Amino acid sequence: MPIDSVPLLDVQPSPPTGGPPARVFADVGPPLFEAIREGRHRKLALQVPAGLLRNAHDLAARLRTETGLPVALVARACFGACDFPSRDEAAGADAAVVLGHSPIPNVAIPMPMYFVEMRTAGGDPGHLARIVDAAGLPKRLGIVASIQHLDLLPALTTALAAVGREVRLGTGDRRLYYAAQALGCNYTTAQSVASEVDAFLFLGTGRFHPLGLAFAVDRPVWSLDPLQGTLEPPIDRARLIARRQLLVAGVRDAARWGILVSTFAGQHRGGMAAALQARAEAHGRSAEILVFGRLDPADLEGRALDAYVNTACPRIALDDFSLYPRPMLTPPEFLMALGELPLEPYRFDTYH
Numbered sequence: 001m002p003i004d005s006v007p008l009l010d011v012q013p014s015p016p017t018g019g020p021p022a023r024v025f026a027d028v029g030p031p032l033f034e035a036i037r038e039g040r041h042r043k044l045a046l047q048v049p050a051g052l053l054r055n056a057h058d059l060a061a062r063l064r065t066e067t068g069l070p071v072a073l074v075a076r077a078c079f080g081a082c083d084f085p086s087r088d089e090a091a092g093a094d095a096a097v098v099l100g101h102s103p104i105p106n107v108a109i110p111m112p113m114y115f116v117e118m119r120t121a122g123g124d125p126g127h128l129a130r131i132v133d134a135a136g137l138p139k140r141l142g143i144v145a146s147i148q149h150l151d152l153l154p155a156l157t158t159a160l161a162a163v164g165r166e167v168r169l170g171t172g173d174r175r176l177y178y179a180a181q182a183l184g185c186n187y188t189t190a191q192s193v194a195s196e197v198d199a200f201l202f203l204g205t206g207r208f209h210p211l212g213l214a215f216a217v218d219r220p221v222w223s224l225d226p227l228q229g230t231l232e233p234p235i236d237r238a239r240l241i242a243r244r245q246l247l248v249a250g251v252r253d254a255a256r257w258g259i260l261v262s263t264f265a266g267q268h269r270g271g272m273a274a275a276l277q278a279r280a281e282a283h284g285r286s287a288e289i290l291v292f293g294r295l296d297p298a299d300l301e302g303r304a305l306d307a308y309v310n311t312a313c314p315r316i317a318l319d320d321f322s323l324y325p326r327p328m329l330t331p332p333e334f335l336m337a338l339g340e341l342p343l344e345p346y347r348f349d350t351y352h
């Protein structure tokens, strides 16, 4: 099947590997309430991402009213579908409502979960296509989108065709629930069409996703905010990569490494950590595996270690490294530091 004929919104990949069911809803509304009532649960846990916290208590109250169930609000900050509430955090709940994310198909969940993607229909495709055209973007464009804006893609693709653009929408691996979807740790939808396009357009808000996309693909990445109707010019990829390569070069002689492993279900790469530890030891370095839930920079203070490699969310090392007391690399960067991978081409730590 040609990549761009894959149905965008009806892709139903394999369910999570074993475990209870994950159900997906566009927003908080009657279909969600009905499904929860049918589930005959005893208690719900509700997880709300940072961007929606202001409404968290109203949402919890609405869920209580509509379902008749007690609802425990999970207070820990969450950043993705990778760190949904564990059974321990769910305060006796036997099902969870997770807002703002789609499931990660290859991550097993510990209890039935209702993923509410908080889709928005906002954005005028014709207007957005004219903005892209006026900015002179190349003819062959790949598009990836955050989950909230996927519904706009069919109409935007048609509108871009009307202004002479050929759009490619890729399919990703089993960490992605939809075609053309972007996660901050996985841009395999983009990588699958990178050789067929001259630039990428990220459809969504903020810099988090375009920044990751710029690390992952060697193409200019433009950012189109469909709600504001703004187009941001490409991120300076060469500068991003050069900064990481400099960091790698600076820790080539580091003798004592810490290898960070997260306990979050969708961020746990214990097998990779063990493999990296073996590689470090083969190169005459020591490597201690450190296990954490949510990483706090203070947890790494005062340790007799020279540098870290982080097997959890790749964006911790790439975006937050300045918060940590010692250099922190991603797993591919660690292999570069050991001399097992070349510095070029730079390899993004795609979490598969």
Ligand code: SF4
Pocket: 079, 080, 081, 082, 083, 183, 184, 185, 186, 266, 267, 312, 313, 314, 315, 351
């Ligand atoms: S691992 Fe990081 S980038 Fe990936 S889904 Fe989780 S929080 Fe987002």
